[in-house]
Amino acid sequence: xxxxxxxxxxxxxxxxxxxxxxxxxxxxxxxxxxxxxxxxxxxxxxxxxxxxxxxxxxxxxxxxxxxxxxxxxxxxxxxxxxxxxxxxxxxxxxxxxxxxxxxxxxxxxxxxxxxxxxxxxxxxxxxxxxxxxxxxxxxxxxxxxxxxxxxxxxxxxxxxxxxxxxxxxxxxxxxxxxxxxxxxxxxxxxxxxxxxxxxxxxxxxxxxxxxxxxxxxxxxxxxxxxxxxxxxxxxxxxxxxxxxxxxx
Amino acid sequence: xxxxxxxxxxxxxxxxxxxxxxxxxxxxxxxxxxxxxxxxxxxxxxxxxxxxxxxxxxxxxxxxxxxxxxxxxxxxxxxxxxxxxxxxxxxxxxxxxxxxxxxxxxxxxxxxxxxxxxxxxxxxxxxxxxxxxxxxxxxxxxxxxxxxxxxxxxxxxxxxxxxxxxxxxxxxxxxxxxxxxxxxxxxxxxxxxxxxxxxxxxxxxxxxxxxxxxxxxxxxxxxxxxxxxxxxxxxxxxxxxxxxxxxxxxxxxxxxxxxxxxxxxxxxxx
Numbered sequence: 001x002x003x004x005x006x007x008x009x010x011x012x013x014x015x016x017x018x019x020x021x022x023x024x025x026x027x028x029x030x031x032x033x034x035x036x037x038x039x040x041x042x043x044x045x046x047x048x049x050x051x052x053x054x055x056x057x058x059x060x061x062x063x064x065x066x067x068x069x070x071x072x073x074x075x076x077x078x079x080x081x082x083x084x085x086x087x088x089x090x091x092x093x094x095x096x097x098x099x100x101x102x103x104x105x106x107x108x109x110x111x112x113x114x115x116x117x118x119x120x121x122x123x124x125x126x127x128x129x130x131x132x133x134x135x136x137x138x139x140x141x142x143x144x145x146x147x148x149x150x151x152x153x154x155x156x157x158x159x160x161x162x163x164x165x166x167x168x169x170x171x172x173x174x175x176x177x178x179x180x181x182x183x184x185x186x187x188x189x190x191x192x193x194x195x196x197x198x199x200x201x202x203x204x205x206x207x208x209x210x211x212x213x214x215x216x217x218x219x220x221x222x223x224x225x226x227x228x229x230x231x232x233x234x235x236x237x238x239x240x241x242x243x244x245x246x247x248x
Numbered sequence: 249x250x251x252x253x254x255x256x257x258x259x260x261x262x263x264x265x266x267x268x269x270x271x272x273x274x275x276x277x278x279x280x281x282x283x284x285x286x287x288x289x290x291x292x293x294x295x296x297x298x299x300x301x302x303x304x305x306x307x308x309x310x311x312x313x314x315x316x317x318x319x320x321x322x323x324x325x326x327x328x329x330x331x332x333x334x335x336x337x338x339x340x341x342x343x344x345x346x347x348x349x350x351x352x353x354x355x356x357x358x359x360x361x362x363x364x365x366x367x368x369x370x371x372x373x374x375x376x377x378x379x380x381x382x383x384x385x386x387x388x389x390x391x392x393x394x395x396x397x398x399x400x401x402x403x404x405x406x407x408x409x410x411x412x413x414x415x416x417x418x419x420x421x422x423x424x425x426x427x428x429x430x431x432x433x434x435x436x437x438x439x440x441x442x443x444x445x446x447x448x449x450x451x452x453x454x455x456x457x458x459x460x461x462x463x464x465x466x467x468x469x470x471x472x473x474x475x476x477x478x479x480x481x482x483x484x485x486x487x488x489x490x491x492x493x494x495x496x497x498x499x500x501x502x503x504x505x506x507x508x509x510x511x512x513x514x515x516x517x518x
Contacts, residue, residue, distance in 0.1 A: 050417065050421070052417055070420065071417050071420035071421050072420065072421065072423070073421060073422065073423035075421050076421055077417060077418060077421050079414040079417075079418070081412070081414065082412040082414035082415050082418075083414060083418065084418075085415060085418075085419075085433065086437075086513055086514075087436045087437055087511070087513050087514070088513075096422065096432065097422050099432070100419060100422040100423050100424040100428050100432065101422060101423025101424070103425060103427075103428070105431065106424065106425075106427075106428040106431060106432050107432070136512065136513040137513075138513065152422075153418075153421070153422075156421065156422045156423060158421065
């Protein structure tokens with residue numbers, strides 16, 4: 001079933017064209033990795049998916065609902081940095097994922113608080129942060145912070161999870177651990193994921209589909225005239241041979 | 249070793265900190281000695297011993313007319329005004345700062361006004377305050393509020409605007425409404441800055457307090473200083489000034505300790 005449908009998407013900042021003629025349909029449960037050179041618009045594409053910005057033209061629909069005008073709980077996100085709340089303890093960060101949508105004081109008390117705490121502690125146990133439940137995010141390593149951020153995003157039960165170079169700031173060893181972590185989580189809890197990455201091998205390792213953004217039209221007199229579009233849409237589950245295509 | 253890389257140890261640090269105080273004290277003692285050598289009854293720079301004795305008298309002996317110890321009455325009156333003024337300014341500053349920092353509509357509507365308000369020298373409107381609120385407590389508290397609030401508002405608004413976009417978006421994807429964002433994300437992140445802002449603005453708050461008390465009051469630290477000035481009573485003025493300085497330093501230390509205690513996450517080195 002098609003979960004995300006993107007039709008004829010254009011995006012411009014003033015006279016500068018960033019994205020053009022982007023069309024994409026994504027099945028529920030797919031893992032889409034988005035790659036491309038720096039400045040090719042892949043981060044802009046993610047911001048549009050997130051509804052942090054509204055496209056100049058075209059639509060992005062999740063579940064055939066009308067296009068969103070602002071970020072909401074159907075979209076979960078993990079950024080490269082600042083992905084958890086620095087003023088909340090590790091446990092409180094997880095509980096916040098449930099509390100924030102409740103309105104009122106957006107805080108649990110009494111029985112609800114105890115139950116949310118128990119749920120948070122089970123998740124922390126699962127992601128290996130149980131011993132750090134009362135620590136501040138600043139006391140965590142980069143990998144631990146990103147694990148918390150992913151768990152926090154998933155605790156709000158989004159329809160799609162958007163990852164903006166989530167492992168870009170991590171050292172190679174930690175990055176491998178995070179790949180394994182993400183694959184395990186996904187095996188337990190099927191979800192639709194978009195991940196922007198500048199690392200091709202990471203994209204092919206994690207993604208079911210790898211889409212490549214690039215400019216197809218160039219105007220040497222006016223480089224900003226044309227934006228990037230999807231130039232390759234590869235099935236990564238059998239795409240190792242395609243690597244040569246990309247390198248070429 | 250370069251001078252920029254030389255750091256004092258504990259002992260040397262304390263010693264270096266003490267030097268300017270001791271020098272100031274020494275300068276006073278010498279100046280006082282010189283004047284008193286010419287005129288033993290000099291009132292401008294009394295001997296240190298006389299100052300200490302006078303300070304002791306001020307803190308313990310009741311006033312002959314009212315039977316109350318004036319120093320404590322003055323301190324209570326001044327600290328009440330200061331506390332009310334700064335407390336109100338901090339609450340207003342946090343509220344308006346959050347509004348301006350979070351809501352583009354509020355920023356467009358309020359930011360130029362607050363910026364303009366901040367440009368008006370508060371002392372210039374003190375007469376207006378006395379005329380509208382009378383000579384009572386309200387005018388004095390209002391002067392502190394008017395003088396300090398715009399600075400705090402701008403500081404908090406800037407801090408809120410500096411919150412990484414990522415955190416604001418993240419909160420929205422967790423389903424947070426504007427109110428939830430303000431209550432659970434922006435306000436807690438701005439509170440350490442509020443305390444810092446209050447600390448920095450305490451000096452201005454004292455200035456406005458003393459100015460208001462000097463002009464129209466019947467008690468208060470500023471009132472007393474300006475009252476006894478008529479009798480050239482340096483033996484009262486100097487202990488009062490030292491007492492004000494001590495109070496200000498203690499307030500500052502107290503706020504710093506409060507901040508470290510209440511916001512440990514902001515203290516953790518990153």
